[in-house]
Amino acid sequence: MLCVKNISFAYSTNEVLKDLSFEVDRGKTLAIIGESGSGKSTLLRLIYGEFDLEEGEVWWKKNQILGPAFNLVIGYDFMKFVTQEFDLMPYTSVEENIGKFLSRFYPEEKEKRTRELLKVVELEPFAKTKVKNLSGGQKQRVALARALAKEPEILLLDEPFSHIDNFKKQSLRRSIFSYLKENNISCVVATHDKNDVLGFAEDMMVLHEKKVIIKDTPERIYENPKLPLVASFFGEFSVIDNEIYYAHQLKIVETSHHKAIVKQPYFNGENWLIEAEYKSKPIFVEHHLKLPQNAEFYFDFFK
Numbered sequence: 146m147l148c149v150k151n152i153s154f155a156y157s158t159n160e161v162l163k164d165l166s167f168e169v170d171r172g173k174t175l176a177i178i179g180e181s182g183s184g185k186s187t188l189l190r191l192i193y194g195e196f197d198l199e200e201g202e203v204w205w206k207k208n209q210i211l212g213p214a215f216n217l218v219i220g221y222d223f224m225k226f227v228t229q230e231f232d233l234m235p236y237t238s239v240e241e242n243i244g245k246f247l248s249r250f251y252p253e254e255k256e257k258r259t260r261e262l263l264k265v266v267e268l269e270p271f272a273k274t275k276v277k278n279l280s281g282g283q284k285q286r287v288a289l290a291r292a293l294a295k296e297p298e299i300l301l302l303d304e305p306f307s308h309i310d311n312f313k314k315q316s317l318r319r320s321i322f323s324y325l326k327e328n329n330i331s332c333v334v335a336t337h338d339k340n341d342v343l344g345f346a347e348d349m350m351v352l353h354e355k356k357v358i359i360k361d362t363p364e365r366i367y368e369n370p371k372l373p374l375v376a377s378f379f380g381e382f383s384v385i386d387n388e389i390y391y392a393h394q395l396k397i398v399e400t401s402h403h404k405a406i407v408k409q410p411y412f413n414g415e416n417w418l419i420e421a422e423y424k425s426k427p428i429f430v431e432h433h434l435k436l437p438q439n440a441e442f443y444f445d446f447f448k
Contacts, residue, residue: 146170147192147299147331152201154184154191161187163355165201169348171298172329174322176342176363178378179352185335186228188352189301192333193226195219205299225292226301229308231284233291235277239268242276243290262290265324267317282309289321299331306341318345339379343367351375381418383428385446392418392429394448397436401443407436 147169154162161184169175177185190196192203197212204210205223213219220226233242240259247255263269266286271279276287285308292300305321306314322345325332336342342349342363349366351359353374359366370376370389381392397419405421405428412418412435419430421442430444 148204174332174346176346183352223298225297231288240272302334381429395430
């Protein structure tokens with residue numbers, strides 16, 4: 146179990162995190178969300194032992210995670226951290242990068258493990274390709290595979306799919322998180338993309354103004370976002386009479402007490418997102434048809 150106890154941290158006089166506490170069970174995934182600058186990456190680096198803690202403690206099972214003041218080499222064998230800087234060997238092949246830290250004394254096992262991880266990150270056709278010739282997204286996948294190579298007990302991921310194009314993202318997410326579950330690997334993932342974690346994380350934590358403002362399951366946070374900041378992570382929303390509604394929770398009807406004016410329709414594939422004005426404020430409604438600008442319509446609420 147990962148146990149974070151009352152940690153606070155500042156860069157010089159700039160306080161970034163204040164009195165954070167949470168736990169992650171073995172084999173479970175925790176998603177951390179928040180605006181840019183909310184401290185998501187800093188928190189991962191503190192868990193990894195990259196910085197010295199000013200207040201509080203971090204533990205993995207019976208091992209206290211300590212920073213550079215206590216360790217000549219940052220990091221622990223049971224924990225791997227995939228950052229947005231990949232730190233790969235550019236002039237060697239993909240398979241050589243993945244197998245770098247695997248024992249040479251067991252070549253058959255090393256080859257089998259490398260092939261397994263190539264499949265997990267969907268890079269089998271690029272096994273012999275030098276890393277310098279890969280795209281940014283392919284390099285990110287190599288970094289993920291290399292982090293998994295020595296079978297860590299806990300994996301820290303900072304925006305793990307940010308460089309990967311949409312053609313690969315969905316299947317890669319399923320492959321990576323399925324692998325973590327099958328191998329009982331704990332995971333803490335910081336992200337700005339709801340699709341990185343919805344359906345995969347057991348818990349979600351929202352960072353805002355240096356603190357954890359919400360920690361719950363993704364389903365419960367989605368169903369009761371409480372704050373516009375939280376709702377914005379999941380999609381377009383409206384605030385009407387101090388209540389938060391997602392775009393799909395407003396329905397256009399023949400008549401009601403609520404009348405709005407279309408400002409702009411946006412095609413989003415499955416339907417149209419209608420940006421409108423209601424009581425001089427913007428609202429968003431999903432509809433199966435395109436509505437012309439300045440058209441009036443009635444809507445109602447369906448939570």
